[in-house]
Amino acid sequence: MSYMKPVIREPYYDKPIWIENEVTRKEFTFLSSNSSEAEVELFLLHLFGYNRIDASISFEESFKVLLNEDEVAILGGVAFLQDDETFIMPSCCCGLEEIQSIDYSIKAKQSPWLGHDPSPEIQYFDDYALVWSDDPETHKEELLSIKFTSNELVESLEKCKKDLLGFIEEPLYKWIKVRDVEIANRMRQKMLHWFLKDEYL
Secondary structure (H helix, E strand, O other), X not given: XXXXXXXXXXXXXXXXXXXXXXXXXXXXXXXXOOOOHXXXXXXXXXXXXXXXXXXXXXXXXXXHXXXXXXXXXXXXXXXXXXXXXXXXXXXXXXXXXXXXXXXXXXXXXXXXXXXXXXXXXEEEOOOEEEEEOOOHHHOOOOOOEEEEEHHHHHHHHHHHHHHHHHHHHHHHHHHHHOOOHHHHXXXXXXXXXXXXXXXXX
């Protein structure tokens, strides 16, 4: 059965000084309640780097700057998977912060913004949808498509949002709470606002 996962991509930024462990950067990382401490640190490195927060300032100063932001961005979004080997990633300029607009588009049976170069698209039919790795009008031989039934598409997206919620409320929250409870609580509220538009508050 096809499914979706929240994902961050290309976290190639300097490590903030307050992340003590070495961080192994990888091209993409899925987020869920099962994310490891290393994946939380990779997410934080990416979030602070993508939003141009100085990697050389303290933990408290870094979060003070971040938590003053009304909006943030982070490269990633929704990944569409057929299995562990077959998947379509969001591409350039698509962000995890757009997950709610992707939700609205899918419920309206419109193709959401999934990035460009390549430009993934969703085609809708009576009782199923095809997610394409690039604009299907390009007729490229290497195009990949993943089929979802109409129910699978909606249910998978809801599960994807719950995975992101689980990441926010469990491993991310716990990692920050060990260092500062007040910052952890504020960060949880902000994350729900930035990425899930307060749906789960």
